[in-house]
Amino acid sequence: MSSPFARTALKAANLMRAGAPSTPKKGGGTSLNGEPRNDLIKKVLFDAPPRPPVRFSSEDMTRHETIERAWKLVRQQQKQAQEEGLAKKFEMMRKANAELEATSSQLFKHSQTKERHAVFPRQLRTLTDTPPKQVWNYREPAATPAPKA
Amino acid sequence: MSFPRVVLRAGRSCSTMPTRAFSVKSVVRNAAEPTYKAPALGVNKTFDEALKVIAEDKAKRLADIKSMEAALAQLVKAAPSAAKDTEIAALKEKIFKQEAYAEINDPEIQWQFKNNKNVDMSKAVFRFMKSKQFKRETLPLIQQRTTQMFVTPDLLPAFTPSVNVQLDFGAGSIPEGTKVVDGYFETGSYLLPGKTVVEPKVNVTSFHPEQRYYTVALVDPDMPDVENETYKQQLHWLIANVPLSATQTELSKENADVVLSYLAPHPPKGTKYHRYTLILAEQPNAGQDKVQMDASAISRETTLRDLCSHFKLEVKGLTFFRQVWDKNVSRIYKEILQQDEPVYGNQPKVDELLDETGQKKKKFIHM
Numbered sequence: 001m002s003s004p005f006a007r008t009a010l011k012a013a014n015l016m017r018a019g020a021p022s023t024p025k026k027g028g029g030t031s032l033n034g035e036p037r038n039d040l041i042k043k044v045l046f047d048a049p050p051r052p053p054v055r056f057s058s059e060d061m062t063r064h065e066t067i068e069r070a071w072k073l074v075r076q077q078q079k080q081a082q083e084e085g086l087a088k089k090f091e092m093m094r095k096a097n098a099e100l101e102a103t104s105s106q107l108f109k110h111s112q113t114k115e116r117h118a119v120f121p122r123q124l125r126t127l128t129d130t131p132p133k134q135v136w137n138y139r140e141p142a143a144t145p146a147p148k149a
Numbered sequence: 150m151s152f153p154r155v156v157l158r159a160g161r162s163c164s165t166m167p168t169r170a171f172s173v174k175s176v177v178r179n180a181a182e183p184t185y186k187a188p189a190l191g192v193n194k195t196f197d198e199a200l201k202v203i204a205e206d207k208a209k210r211l212a213d214i215k216s217m218e219a220a221l222a223q224l225v226k227a228a229p230s231a232a233k234d235t236e237i238a239a240l241k242e243k244i245f246k247q248e249a250y251a252e253i254n255d256p257e258i259q260w261q262f263k264n265n266k267n268v269d270m271s272k273a274v275f276r277f278m279k280s281k282q283f284k285r286e287t288l289p290l291i292q293q294r295t296t297q298m299f300v301t302p303d304l305l306p307a308f309t310p311s312v313n314v315q316l317d318f319g320a321g322s323i324p325e326g327t328k329v330v331d332g333y334f335e336t337g338s339y340l341l342p343g344k345t346v347v348e349p350k351v352n353v354t355s356f357h358p359e360q361r362y363y364t365v366a367l368v369d370p371d372m373p374d375v376e377n378e379t380y381k382q383q384l385h386w387l388i389a390n391v392p393l394s395a396t397q398t399e400l401s402k403e404n405a406d407v408v409l410s411y412l413a414p415h416p417p418k419g420t421k422y423h424r425y426t427l428i429l430a431e432q433p434n435a436g437q438d439k440v441q442m443d444a445s446a447i448s449r450e451t452t453l454r455d456l457c458s459h460f461k462l463e464v465k466g467l468t469f470f471r472q473v474w475d476k477n478v479s480r481i482y483k484e485i486l487q488q489d490e491p492v493y494g495n496q497p498k499v500d501e502l503l504d505e506t507g508q509k510k511k512k513f514i515h516m
Contacts, residue, residue, distance in 0.1 A: 059188045062256050065198040066188075069254045070199030073206050 163353035185260045186401060203254045204262045217244050249277035270395035271358060280356045282311050287330070294337035301425055303370050303381070304453050305464055310468035313354035314429050318344055339422070340470045343477035346485075348386070348411035351400035353393050353429060360394045363429050364462055365405075367381065368453050369414065371423040373493055382447045385412045385425065390432070408442045409449060415481045418474040419493030429466035430457060463496025 031039055056064060101108040182285050190197055221240050227233065252258050252274040261267050268275050292311055294300075301307045315333035328335040333352070351365060359398035367386035374381040387409035391400055416423040432440050447456070456466065482490040504510050 059186070060193075062260070063188050063193050065201070065254045065259065066254070067193075067195050067199045073202055073254065077206075132421040 162471065183266075185257050185266075187257065206254070207251045214244055214247050214251070217247070222515050232360055245273050245277070248273035253278065270398075276356050276395055279354065281383035281462050283354065283356075285430070287313055290330075290335050291467065294335075295469070298337055298424055298469070298471075300370075300424055300467070300469055304368060304426055305428070305457070305467075308464060310466050311356070312429055314427060314468045315352045315354075316349040316427060316464040316468060316470070317352065318349045319347065334470065336370070336468050336470075337424075340471055340472055341477070342414060342416070342472055342475045342481065342515065345470075346413040346426075346473070346477075346481065355393055355395055355398075355399050355466075358395050360392050360397065361392050362389075362432040362439055363436065364389045364390045364432060364460070365391055365400060365427065366453065366456065367411075367425060367427045367430055369416075369423050369425050371416075371420065373417070381450065382445075382452050384409055384451055384453075385414060386410070386427075387442070387447065389442045405444070408444060408447060408515045412449070413485055414472050415478050415486065416472050416474050417478070417491050417493055422471045422473050424469050426467065426469040428453065428464050428509070433461040437457055452459070 033036075058117070097108070100111060155367045172286070180481065190200075217240060221237065222243065224233065224237055224240065224358055226505075252272070262278050264499050268279070270276055271281070276281065288310065296307070315331070317333060318340065322340060323329060324339065324341060327338045334340070353363075355361075365386070365388045366384060369383045369385055370380060372383045372427055387407075388400070388402065389406045389408055391405040412421065414425050432438050441462070456462065479490050502510060
């Protein structure tokens, strides 16, 4: 694959394979406890020559610009399609809500509001780091909540 | 990503492989071509696909334009109402934008605009591109110079020009070292009095396809008014009913009415620089009405604000240059104005610590 970082990565791999001892240490202060990793990093970053800039002829430049424009167009069309889809969905939802409002005001109010005083289930077991001594009581059946009328 | 995989790449790989270029530099190896040469097909597959995408988009937009034009025709026939005019204007604007976007991605159009070859201002796409270029490149400069030199609060209230005006006083009129934009001097440049004796060619870049009537005026707001201890305006040139459009860019006196003939700029000695401002004002009813300027009612002392409010003109374009006294101004006073040349200076400084005889004023009286 033609990734822009392939070249740098290739260089890094080659350098790492070659190993540090072949070249003398620079400055000496970078390798801590005899570790050559910082020297290697510096070598990869600064000693590897930079990539040369891509040079285009005027014909290629025209092609490049046309491709960029066409790609922008495609992205624009995709975004437009997405926006249209969302707008349609919103419109359907709005119509449904309007119909519900006209049908029953109580149902409509219930659909538009959330319970304000809702709280997490207080019967939940407190979470702990380690499991309890008795994980499950196999003798007694589990307490089921009373069915709501 | 597969790590150490040796990739063999040719030197100039741009043509054979569509690389994601992060730094693309265009090297113009040969001089600019006289005509557009379409890039060869089959070299870059992505380019061929791009052309297909652009062609499809163009077809879609042209179909959209047809339906919008049909809707416009219907709207024009419909009963008049308050919202009708704004709706028509909005629809026309939409059609204009679609016409522009349909062709803007064509590489030939882009090449033509970049090289300024066959730029036909009757086409919507070129008007659109030119207006964008004006807003991006020329307008900030005009605004900056106008506000920096206080042309707008002094002559007119602050406004945003929507039309580009440029003056050309002939060959050799632009002094050495002046910045030149498109062959015309930059707004606010200094010009020599000897070179502005003849009337300039006025080039107007407007973006409306239909013809509109404009009023052109050259004003000097920096003439000293000694009695009132202030400055007064002087109208150097006034032409009404100038027909201009996107395709009609030059001011021609034959089709217009010259109310005040061109008077050469003559900044007197002792004054600071004068800002000779040329304004382009659209006439009422969106430039469709002709204006009758009575030569007896208008003099060279009429201020611009009075002129605009009286004839209901809306200023759309502005440019100015600066001038300072020169020996040629003396010649202009002698030959053209046939007046004695005034020389201005500061009042003599009065030392408050001395009395009339020139002696130091006594602080205390001898009792």
